Each structure stands twice: as C-alpha cells, then as structure tokens.
C-alpha cells in the first residue's frame with residue numbers, strides 16, 4: 684500500500700518533527716493537537732527544522748536562496764494544522780505522538796479508528812508501550828503498528844517498525860516502505876520492552892552510571908573522554924540531559940520490571956529526578972542549561 688496522505692496526532696516534541704519529515708518527502712500531512720498553542724509550536728518546530736535543512740542545501744550550492752525560500756513555503760504548506768479531525772477522512776496512515784500514557788493513547792486510537800478510512804494504518808510513536816495492547820482497542824488490530832522515530836525526527840534516520848501480535852505482514856511492509864519514502868532506515872522489531880534502540884541505550888547508560896559511581900569518576904571527565912575518542916557525537920551525561928532524566932529513569936524502571944536486575948537504576952539519577960533536575964527542559968540536569 685502506498686501512502687498518499689498522512690496524519691500526525693500530537694504536535695509536541697516529536698509530532699512537529701514527524702510532520703516535517705513527512706511534508707519534506709512531498710506527502711501532504713494533517714497535524715492535530717487538542718489546542719492551538721501546541722499546534723503553533725509544532726508548526727514552528729517544523730519550520731525551524733526545514734530552514735535548517737534548506738540552509739544546508741544552499742551552503743552546499745544545491746539550491747539558491749530564492750529556491751530555498753520557495754521550497755520552505757511549499758513544505759510548510761503541505762502541513763495542515765487542526766484541533767479537530769478534519770482531513771482525516773482520506774488519510775492512508777495516521778501516526779500517534781501523544782504523551783506516553785496508555786489511557787491517553789487508547790482514547791486517541793479509538794478516535795482515529797472512527798475518523799480514518801477502514802484501509803488506513805494506525806501507527807504509534809510510543810517508546811515502549813505495548814502495540815498489541817493498543818491494537819486490541821481498535822476494530823483493525825492487523826493495521827496497528829509501531830513507528831518509532833528518534834529525536835529530532837527531521838534528522839535521525841533510524842525508525843523502528845514494531846510488530847504487534849496481530850499486525851499483518853502487509854501493514855509492516857507498507858510502513859517499512861513509507862519510512863524509506865521519508866529517506867529513513869527502518870528496522871523491524873518485536874513488541875518487547877525497549878524495542879531495540881532503547882534497550883541498548885539503557886543497558887549502555889546503566890553500565891556507565893554504575894562505573895562512574897563505583898570508581899568515583901566525574902561525569903564531565905567521562906563525557907570529555909567519550910567526545911575526545913570520537914566514540915559518540917556527545918558524552919553520555921550530555922545526552923542524558925538532552926533526552927530528559929525523568930524519561931531515562933522511567934525507561935530504566937520499565938526495563939528492570941520486564942528483564943530483571945541486569946538493568947541498573949542509578950541512585951544518582953533517581954535523586955536528581957526527585958529534586959526536579961530533569962535536564963535541558965528544567966534548566967538543570969548533570970549540567971546547568973541557561974536560556
């Protein structure tokens with residue numbers, strides 16, 4: 684199945700970026716949120732991401748400033764914002780990116796089930812909730828799938844395509860094809876806690892936190908060493924501040940519940956979260972973040 688029109692529900696941290704990735708691949712997309720303020724923020728995120736991409740193309744002399752200005756409006760023009768469900772009647776795929784709570788997602792999936800045509804695929808950008816459980820609340824469990832983008836979705840190439848128990852092969856193939864249409868690299872994963880990437884991330888970060896605490900290393904030193912060795916674009920503690928310490932704690936707890944003690948829960952991480960130091964979003968995590 685080819686995706687001619689798409690929808691994104693939730694215009695927060697991920698939704699605006701996902702809508703941008705879709706619109707910049709020439710596919711019209713309707714972006715829904717409950718209120719006009721997050722919608723405007725989502726559109727502003729999409730605009731900034733597009734400007735960043737086009738600046739790169741102008742710098743590499745792949746297009747002129749004038750062409751970039753026209754292209755910017757064309758891409759943003761393909762995103763239609765709504766607080767209702769107008770425009771959902773002819774989409775082939777809807778991607779849900781609302782907060783990571785099963786009750787909220789269930790409600791949105793029921794609404795999508797009613798608002799979209801019967802053939803449409805309903806995808807969730809969940810980082811770890813069960814796709815099978817989400818699917819069970821719809822009339823089309825075979826057309827429910829995980830489509831897990833990474834932040835920032837306008838840049839990051841990897842997309843996890845998560846197969847629930849009832850997801851059909853046709854649905855998986857359609858979503859793999861759509862991810863490729865967005866110039867992304869899809870990988871297929873089973874519906875298990877952490878899928879693939881977050882399981883690797885949490886295992887790696889857990890070992891680093893454990894070693895740092897046991898050996899009394901400073902986190903600045905660990906970050907500097909990783910950066911200098913060019914082992915990663917940023918150090919693990921800088922990355923943690925970007926992702927959000929509460930998000931990482933929630934992930935570690937979830938994985939420990941599922942896989943047992945091999946997933947480490949850092950005492951320091953728990954203390955920082957309890958103190959409200961959540962990383963960039965709160966202004967302080969392992970580092971101070973001004974402005």
Ligand SMILES: NC(=O)c1ccc[n+]([C@@H]2O[C@H](COP(=O)([O-])OP(=O)(O)OC[C@H]3O[C@@H](n4cnc5c(N)ncnc54)[C@H](O)[C@@H]3O)[C@@H](O)[C@H]2O)c1
Nearest residue numbers: 693694695696697716717721780781782783808809810834
């Ligand atoms: N933030 C990340 O780094 C990241 C990365 C990958 C996946 N995810 C996943 O993506 C999803 C969204 O995360 P986020 O960080 O963008 O959350 P967010 O809180 O930044 O945004 C969620 C948006 O959904 C809107 N919303 C709430 N209820 C709604 C409803 N009923 N209908 C329409 N919109 C509604 C909110 O107003 C908000 O704008 C989560 O499942 C999360 O686990 C997040």
